[in-house]
Amino acid sequence: MSGDKTGDKILGVDRLTMRFGGIVAVQDLSFAAERTKITALIGPNGAGKTTVFNCITGFYKPTGGTIRLTHDDGRVIALERLNDFRIAKQAKVARTFQNIRLFPGMTALENLMVAQHNALMRASGFTLLGLVGAPVYRDAEKHAIDLATDWLRRVNLLDRADDAAGNLAYGDQRRLEIARAMCTEPALLCLDEPAAGLNARESAALSELLLSIRNDGTSILLIEHDMSVVMEISDHIVVMDHGVKIAQGTPREVRDDPKVIAAYLGTDEEEAAAVMEGGT
Amino acid sequence: MTAPSTNTAKPATGIPALFKTAFINALVALVLFSLMVGIRTEAGSDGQLTYWTRFGELASLVGIVFGGSIVMELLRQWIGPTGTEKLVPPAIRSGMSFVGRYLAPALLIFTLLVPVIFYNQRYILDLAILVLTYVMLGWGLNVVVGLAGLLDLGYVAFYAVGAYSYALLATNFGWSFWVCLPLAGILAAFWGVLLGFPVLRLRGDYLAIVTLAFGEIIRLVIINWQSLTGGPNGVSGIPRPTFFGIPLDNSDDGLAAKLGIEYSSTHRIIFLFYLILALALLTNWVTIRLRRLPIGRAWEALREDEVACRALGINTTTTKLTAFATGAMFGGFAGAFFATRQGFISPESFTFQESALVLAIVVLGGMGSQLGVALAALAMIGGFELFRGLEGYRMLVFGMAMVLIMIWRPRGLIGHRAPTVYLTKAQAISSDLVKEGHG
Numbered sequence: 024m025s026g027d028k029t030g031d032k033i034l035g036v037d038r039l040t041m042r043f044g045g046i047v048a049v050q051d052l053s054f055a056a057e058r059t060k061i062t063a064l065i066g067p068n069g070a071g072k073t074t075v076f077n078c079i080t081g082f083y084k085p086t087g088g089t090i091r092l093t094h095d096d097g098r099v100i101a102l103e104r105l106n107d108f109r110i111a112k113q114a115k116v117a118r119t120f121q122n123i124r125l126f127p128g129m130t131a132l133e134n135l136m137v138a139q140h141n142a143l144m145r146a147s148g149f150t151l152l153g154l155v156g157a158p159v160y161r162d163a164e165k166h167a168i169d170l171a172t173d174w175l176r177r178v179n180l181l182d183r184a185d186d187a188a189g190n191l192a193y194g195d196q197r198r199l200e201i202a203r204a205m206c207t208e209p210a211l212l213c214l215d216e217p218a219a220g221l222n223a224r225e226s227a228a229l230s231e232l233l234l235s236i237r238n239d240g241t242s243i244l245l246i247e248h249d250m251s252v253v254m255e256i257s258d259h260i261v262v263m264d265h266g267v268k269i270a271q272g273t274p275r276e277v278r279d280d281p282k283v284i285a286a287y288l289g290t291d292e293e294e295a296a297a298v299m300e301g302g303t
Numbered sequence: 304m305t306a307p308s309t310n311t312a313k314p315a316t317g318i319p320a321l322f323k324t325a326f327i328n329a330l331v332a333l334v335l336f337s338l339m340v341g342i343r344t345e346a347g348s349d350g351q352l353t354y355w356t357r358f359g360e361l362a363s364l365v366g367i368v369f370g371g372s373i374v375m376e377l378l379r380q381w382i383g384p385t386g387t388e389k390l391v392p393p394a395i396r397s398g399m400s401f402v403g404r405y406l407a408p409a410l411l412i413f414t415l416l417v418p419v420i421f422y423n424q425r426y427i428l429d430l431a432i433l434v435l436t437y438v439m440l441g442w443g444l445n446v447v448v449g450l451a452g453l454l455d456l457g458y459v460a461f462y463a464v465g466a467y468s469y470a471l472l473a474t475n476f477g478w479s480f481w482v483c484l485p486l487a488g489i490l491a492a493f494w495g496v497l498l499g500f501p502v503l504r505l506r507g508d509y510l511a512i513v514t515l516a517f518g519e520i521i522r523l524v525i526i527n528w529q530s531l532t533g534g535p536n537g538v539s540g541i542p543r544p545t546f547f548g549i550p551l552d553n554s555d556d557g558l559a560a561k562l563g564i565e566y567s568s569t570h571r572i573i574f575l576f577y578l579i580l581a582l583a584l585l586t587n588w589v590t591i592r593l594r595r596l597p598i599g600r601a602w603e604a605l606r607e608d609e610v611a612c613r614a615l616g617i618n619t620t621t622t623k624l625t626a627f628a629t630g631a632m633f634g635g636f637a638g639a640f641f642a643t644r645q646g647f648i649s650p651e652s653f654t655f656q657e658s659a660l661v662l663a664i665v666v667l668g669g670m671g672s673q674l675g676v677a678l679a680a681l682a683m684i685g686g687f688e689l690f691r692g693l694e695g696y697r698m699l700v701f702g703m704a705m706v707l708i709m710i711w712r713p714r715g716l717i718g719h720r721a722p723t724v725y726l727t728k729a730q731a732i733s734s735d736l737v738k739e740g741h742g
Contacts, residue, residue, distance in 0.1 A: 080614065111616030118614050126607035128737030129600075130722045130730075136597075137604040140617050143597035150625075153596040154589070160596075164724075172726065184726040189736035207615055 032093060033058040033211055033242045034079070039088035041074050041266075048074040051088070052268055054261045056211070058095075061233060061243045063253045065277075066263035067286055072246045073121060075263070076215055078103070079244070080118045081110035092116065094210055112141050117209035119200045121216050121246075127189025131180055131199055134188050135171035138206035143167055174202040178232065194225040201232065211242045218249040230256045254278065262286065325372035332368035336361055407674050414580060418573040428572045432579055432644065434684045436637055439583035441664040441676040443633030446590055448662065449671035450599065451626035452606030452740015454511040457518025458661050460498070461491040461631035463525060463653035465638025470538040470648050471531065480544040484639050491635025492628040494521075499627040503620055518658055525650045537649025543571065544578060544643045575644050582640060586633045587673055593629070595723045602626050603671070603723075606740035667708065669715025670739065678716050 034056040041049040049071045056062035064072050077083040079090055079102060090102040092114050100114045110116050126134050136143070146163030147153030153160040175181045178198035183191060188199060197217055204212055217233070218226045230252050237243055237256075247253045253260065253274070260277040262270040264286040270277055277283055341361040347353040414435075421427040440462065447455045468487040472478045478486075502513045525532045532538065543551065549558045551571040559566035593599040601622045604612050612619055642648050664683050668675030686704065690697045712718055714734035722729050 082610075082613075108613045108616050108618050111614055112618070120611070120614070124608050124611040124614070126604050126611065128607055128720055128732055129603060130725065130732065132724055132726055133600060133603075133722055136724055137600050137612075137617070138615050140597050140601050140604075140615060147596055147598075150593070150596055150598045154592055168724065168726070181726075185722065185728055185730050187730075187732040187736045203615070 031058045032056070034062075034244065035089075035091040035093070036075070036079070037089045037091070039075065039078060039090065040086045041071070041078055041083060042086045048266055049078070049085075049263075050266045052263070052266070053088075054268060054271060056242060056244050057259065058093075058242050059237060059240050060258040061237050061245060061256050063245045063247060063257040063260045064263065065247065065250075065253055065260060066269075069265075070263040070286075071266040072263055073215060074266075076118065076213055076244075076246060079110075080116055080213055081106050081108075092211065111207060111209075115208070115210040116213060117204035117207045117211070118213040119197075119204050119215055119217060121219065123193075123196045123200055125188040125196055125200055125203070127187065129188060130185050131175060131188055131191065132168070132171055132184045134199060134203050135174060135206045136167055138203045139167045139170065141207075171206060174205055177235070178202045179228075194221050197221065197225075198229070198232065201236075205236065205241070209241060211244060212236065213244045215246045216248060217245070218247055218252045221249075223251075226252050321373060321376050324376055325369050328372040329365050329369040333361070333365050336364050340364060410674075410677065418576050422569065422573075425569065425572065428569070428576060430685065430688055432572070432576050434681055435576070435579040435583050436641060436644075437661065437664060437684050438677050438680040439579065439586050439637045439640075440634060440661045441668065441680050442583065442586040442590060442673060443630050443637065444661050444665050445630075445668075445671065445673070445676050446593070446602070446633070447626050447630035448665050448740075449676075450590075450594065450606065451602040451623065452670075452738065453623060453626060454507065454740070455514045455627075455630070456511045456655075456658055456662065457498070457514035457516070457521075458630070458634055459653045459655065459657040460518040460521040461495060461634030462638040462641065462657065463521050463650075464491045464494050464631075465635030466642040466648050466653070467525060467532060467538070467638075468635065469639035469642045470541045473542045473643075474538060474540060477542075479548070480542070480639070480643055481547065484636060487639035488632040488635040491638065492632040495627040495629075495631025496624055498631075499624040503623055515655065515658075518653075518655060522650050522653050525653070532650075535650060537647060537651075538642075539647045541642050541646050541648065543646065544574070546574060575640075579637075579640055579644075582636050586636070589629075589633075590673065598622070598625060600723060607738045663705075667705070667715055669712075669717035669719075669734070671720055671737070672715065672717035675715050675717030682716075 032055045036055070037053050039049055039052040040047070052071075052075060054062075054064075064075060066072055074083065078085045081102065084106065085103050088103070092100045092102050094100070094115070102110060102114055102116070105114055111118075126137060129137070143160075143163055144150070147160045148157065172181065172184070175184050178201065180191070180195055180199055180202070183195065188196065191199060197220070201212075201214065201217060204214075214233075218229055221229060226249055233243060233245070233256055245253070245257065257274055260271060260274055261268060262277055262280070262283050269282045269286055270280045272280070341357060342354055343357055344352060344354040414431075417431050418428060421431075440458070443461075444455065444458045447453050447458070465487040468490045469480070469483045472483045472486060473480070498514065498517050502510055502517075505513055526534055528534070545551065546558050549561060550556060551558050551574055553566045554560070557566065559570060590599075594603070601612065601617050602625075604615075604617065605619060605622055605626075609619055612622070641652070645652075660683065664679045665676055667683065668677070668679030687697070687701060690700050693700055708716070714737075718734040719731040720734065720737045721731055
């Protein structure tokens with residue numbers, strides 16, 4: 024692990040194992056995500072991708088293994104030791120959800136303001152300064168609204184800023200959730216199937232958005248089933264099946280890997296075993 | 304009784320279906336009432352059980368249910384599916400939004416003028432003070448239930464802590480109301496945090512049960528800790544509030560004497576009225592401010608989706624605790640006011656019924672809506688007094704009115720949410736989208 028902790032690795036997952044009772048969801052998984060690159064985690068349904076995500080973002084505590092996040096300034100954070108909200112707050116890892124989790128009764132703008140909670144709390148002197156209307160808080164709020172407006176513009180929702188998030192179309196909600204995650208100003212953005220349920224045109228727009236986020240310097244970890252999106256934007260792909268990594272590499276390498284093809288097309292067990300052995 | 308009719312109402316149209324629904328309802332009524340009304344039992348002169356049948360009453364009740372179901376069903380078919388969209392035409396609704404804009408300021412001005420208008424009517428002034436106390440309690444609980452979505456059935460505990468804090472500090476140490484008021488709030492907030500810690504992991508029904516238990520625990524402690532609280536005898540001789548040190552009495556040092564006006568016992572009532580009005584408006588102002596601050600947005604976000612809050616780096620534990628503490632603090636203020644107004648408090652004033660009443664006010668008002676809570680307090684407390692002439696039927700009429708209001712406006716009187724921040728135009732958010740929270 025220490026050997027590959029070079030400067031351009033933002034996330035290093037080493038021998039990650041997650042068990043639920045007797046069921047092993049993830050077994051000895053190791054991979055790395057590079058800084059300002061898009062790393063995709065793919066695999067058939069039930070491969071354990073979302074479990075890995077939940078371990079990285081603190082919703083599960085891994086049974087074993089380490090997850091290291093290296094910040095720009097060289098600060099290394101052990102994510103498996105942080106829990107819950109601290110991963111988003113201190114480690115600056117933001118995530119979206121497979122089933123969209125917006126605040127439906129709040130406006131799009133409010134959703135993005137909630138995302139800036141920690142910065143605004145500090146500025147409001149943990150509510151006391153804000154309560155008396157101190158100028159320092161008013162400036163901070165104005166800044167927060169500007170940031171939110173920027174993101175609404177980038178995800179093309181500026182004209183829906185004052186609409187309830189629950190009233191937005193499905194594709195708009197997906198983009199708003201990404202914008203909300205970005206408003207936490209994360210170092211690593213984890214997206215759980217952002218293209219699910221989107222049509223071809225929306226998927227293309229999403230690819231463009233993710234590339235622009237990457238080009239602005241945010242690293243992205245992506246779970247996705249939509250291969251057109253994955254192959255187009257990923258810099259590096261990790262393929263999982265039944266809780267273990269079966270392949271990794273560039274989109275081209277992964278596409279031609281027989282084990283990946285076997286996992287996806289579902290050859291029968293013996294044939295798959297033969298393919299596995301043949302591949303290694 | 305209406306449950307079967309709602310189930311069958313959707314596909315059923317036409318006369319046979321109508322009668323079928325009514326028949327089923329009448330059958331349910333027959334089963335229910337045959338034992339409750341049909342047979343009357345009593346202990347006889349020698350202690351033996353005597354009973355006699357009342358089939359006439361039973362038949363008339365079943366008949367009422369049968370006829371009532373037909374009328375209800377016809378009404379339903381005539382009006383169409385129940386819902387505000389159908390029941391209230393757009394013209395009236397736009398008119399209502401116009402009224403809504405000016406209702407709050409108009410109500411405030413009217414409230415300020417109440418002591419002037421009803422100067423000689425002690426009953427109305429007392430009632431107004433009572434209504435305002437519940438408005439304040441409602442606004443306090445609204446922070447916990449309406450904004451943070453945490454169902455609290457033990458709010459009366461904080462009311463009690465506030466009341467006893469003031470009563471004990473004032474009677475034992477002779478501290479003035481204005482010193483004890485913030486202390487009562489702080490102590491109640493402290494108890495709010497104490498309650499908050501163990502229940503943070505609980506959600507929904509479980510949270511409700513634990514808060515209910517907490518409310519009872521506080522009451523039982525007050526009853527049993529005789530040496531401190533006086534137990535069931537309560538605390539009496541609680542000092543009346545002073546006008547910043549000047550007592551409102553008939554003495555030479557009293558406010559009336561100092562101002563050179565004739566003393567009247569109404570002065571104290573009016574002072575109490577403005578005191579609770581100021582406290583309630585403080586609660587309202589702070590709540591409105593808090594809603595627009597990050598903490599308030601976090602409360603509402605917590606109500607909407609707790610998991611998403613955690614993913615955004617919001618500490619849900621402290622966020623819930625601050626909601627509990629803030630709500631409890633206002634409950635404590637109200638309690639201190641209650642103690643100074645009554646001059647005597649006992650555990651009987653802090654039963655579960657009070658919690659239920661305040662919660663009903665918040666739910667009826669529309670969760671999270673400040674104006675709604677004020678209107679609901681007026682309707683609940685004022686309405687309850689209004690029906691006093693009906694004597695035994697008061698609770699029945701009151702319950703019917705509540706049921707009707709909840710059918711008409713299932714999400715409360717003010718059923719929409721105002722956004723806390725906007726770019727171009729603040730649009731009210733329909734209550735269909737706003738979550739109720741799940742603990």
